[in-house]
Amino acid sequence: MTVGEILIQGGEMLADRPTPRLDAELVLAAMMGLTREQLFCSSDKQVGEAYRSRFFDFMAQVRTGKPVSYITRSKEFFGRNFYVDERVLIPRPETEMLVEQAIEHSKTLGLSSPRILDLGCGSGCIGLTLALELPNAYITLSDISADALEVTTMNAERLGLLEKVKILESNLLSNLLDQEFDFVVTNLPYIGTKIHHVVSEEVDAYEPSLALYGGDDGLVLYKKMFQQILTCKTLPRRLIGEFGFGQSDDVFSLLNTFFEHKASSIQILPDLAGIDRVFVVSFL
Numbered sequence: 001m002t003v004g005e006i007l008i009q010g011g012e013m014l015a016d017r018p019t020p021r022l023d024a025e026l027v028l029a030a031m032m033g034l035t036r037e038q039l040f041c042s043s044d045k046q047v048g049e050a051y052r053s054r055f056f057d058f059m060a061q062v063r064t065g066k067p068v069s070y071i072t073r074s075k076e077f078f079g080r081n082f083y084v085d086e087r088v089l090i091p092r093p094e095t096e097m098l099v100e101q102a103i104e105h106s107k108t109l110g111l112s113s114p115r116i117l118d119l120g121c122g123s124g125c126i127g128l129t130l131a132l133e134l135p136n137a138y139i140t141l142s143d144i145s146a147d148a149l150e151v152t153t154m155n156a157e158r159l160g161l162l163e164k165v166k167i168l169e170s171n172l173l174s175n176l177l178d179q180e181f182d183f184v185v186t187n188l189p190y191i192g193t194k195i196h197h198v199v200s201e202e203v204d205a206y207e208p209s210l211a212l213y214g215g216d217d218g219l220v221l222y223k224k225m226f227q228q229i230l231t232c233k234t235l236p237r238r239l240i241g242e243f244g245f246g247q248s249d250d251v252f253s254l255l256n257t258f259f260e261h262k263a264s265s266i267q268i269l270p271d272l273a274g275i276d277r278v279f280v281v282s283f284l
Helices: 003-013 020-032 036-040 049-063 068-072 093-109 125-133 146-158 201-206 220-229 248-259
Strands: 075-077 080-082 115-119 138-143 166-169 183-186 238-242 263-270 276-283
Touching (some): 003 020, 003 049, 020 036, 093 183, 125 138, 125 183, 138 146, 248 263, 248 276
């Protein structure tokens, strides 16, 4: 059986999935150590029995809902591939907005070496991307999960950043209150268990609960972090964070409650789909 033939069968197995051919290509390419482009050029290459058996086993897993990224152990973010596994949330395209906002505000403020905290870093995709996009920045990545920090460390090493960034364990800002940052950038868990429970069955089944759920309304961790921000040695110049569908009004209300007399502006920004997704607080 050739690469081309096996991809056809793999796509047919995933016919009920949103992107059957793409999923099959990503899995087979990862198995063979090829890029998708190289895979296209190998369509007539024969695939051995061991590879075929393993590939169809993976297709069966994808068909039942397992994310492709947990099979390939890879997810693209801001044009780079990051290692991911079941210990961390899979990076989403909309989260790239946090990186874009941090870069934009660094330029607006004229900061050549901004001090940036990636709070709740998970795979490290936000902070490590900023370390590459802003090579003179001082980047700290923190998470409550030791497992997640292992993944962050793996990605830092793969990207040649292990000696450039600081990685540490912290329950939100608990171990960082005496440190000074220009930006705090965060994508905390924001799915609610009772309201704002916007999550697919597959995400709920496979991705880590610790990285998904933020209490009854999804905003418990944000409330705690906002309280901590006010006790920091120095307020950051910008607080940039992501939130979920339908939470815009609640988030804006919370930000005003905590920071009305501390902030010069509070912005809510939409993603490319027009859905309110990111907040930016500029402090006085």
